[in-house]
Amino acid sequence: MKLVIPKERDPLERRMAGSPDAVKRLRDLGFEVIVEAGAGAGAGFPDAALQEAGATLTGDIAEALGAADVVLRVRGPAMEDDGWEFRRMRPGAVLIGFLAPWQAHERIAAYAEHGLAAFTMEFMPRITRAQGMDALSSQANLGGYAAVIEGARLFGRAFPMMVTAAGTIAPARVLILGAGVAGLQAIATARRLGAIVSAMDVRPAAREQVESLGATFVEVDSDEKHQAETTAGYAREMSANYRQRQAGKLHEHLKRIDVVVTTALIPGRPAPVLVTAEMVADMKPGSVIIDMAAEQGGNCELSENGRTVVKHGVTIVGDANLAGHVAADASALYARNLVNFLTLMVDTEHRLLEPDRDDEILKATLVCRDGRIVNPVLAQKEAS
DSSP states (O other), rough: EEEEEOOOOOOTOOOSSSHHHHHHHHHTTOOOEEEEETGGGGGTOOOHHHHHTEEEEESSSHHHHHOEEEEEEEEEOOOOHHHHHHHOTTOOOOEEOOOOOTTHHHHHHHHHHHOOOOEGGGGGGGGGGGGGGOOHHHHHHHHHHHHHHHHHHHHHSSSEEETTTTEOOOOOEEEEEEHHHHHHHHHHHHHHHTTTTEEEEEEEEEHHHHHHHHHHEEEEOOOOGGOOTTTSOOBBOOOOHHHHHHHHHHHHTTTOOSEEOOOOOOSSSOOOBOEEEHHHHTTTTTTTTEEEEEEGOOOTTTTOOTTTETTEEEEEEESOOOOGGHHHHHHHHHHHHHHHHHTTTETTTTTOOOTTTTTTTHHEEEEEEETTEEHHHHHHHOOO
16 A cells, blocks of 8 residues: 655645654554655655655656545645646546645546545544544644743743833633633643633533633623534624624733634634624724634634734734644644544455445545535535
């Protein structure tokens, strides 16, 4: 079984869909691992370390892709240059990565037309058996950490209270919007840095987790809060009445806040706008907003994806790849997620690639196969 890990083509993507440890584990599963030279440079994995782990390096990625049974990516191969990368793969080959199924439907359709069997890590089900494969969570965890570190860097003042002979420095006040995996890590990191932390989430169940980390839970009083969570554990889109109440409470709270980290996302929908331009205008000059949802439209009305801007004296960061700031750890965790996922597809006794088409995890993450889009959610979108 030939497995190929190409370089990421996005110049801002430092992560790699592998690591020296993952190479060893993949070889134990029976894969011949072929890595494009320089693929691990951004993550701090030199070619020599990958070779020592058992990978074969190649400078001719086109030839390697043509022989691949499996290709691992962080981000899905793009359509630039007529999709040269994925079109080099043979029909029937397996592609695994963050394929952006909601945002890149045209690209998924092109993968299908080419005959690839493509699996997207965004659709990993939230079940106990899949926890070790949950790449969204592993990357969100590090993204939440990096968001606070970036906020602290840009804030320009100290986070903890400091009592000195020259006077006392007041602690920074940090607000986290959304208490999922990224939000909880952001809370923990901000608390470790000595900030006074508060958090807001539509799900009442988040209160206990927020308070266990030493933060204050900002709650919107509404009867709707008991229907705020899906069966998969994600936040639901709330009614206009709830959003109006939430905006009023948030607006007043933001006037006292120094650093805001926004993490609110709804699968398959644009990110909800929580921080309006009017709210930003009323924040303290020098405040910072780190918008982790910028790639999906942003939780802040004034965010610009991929850019850092200053509006009304507030620095607003629209960084779509905060996990990439800690690329070595992010790559190592993501690679482990991929190895765990691949174990579902391999007959280890005979060292053959034999995915079980009835496995609930594989069924949930498979987006296309045999020339067509097969994921029910995406197939329904295509039909409409």
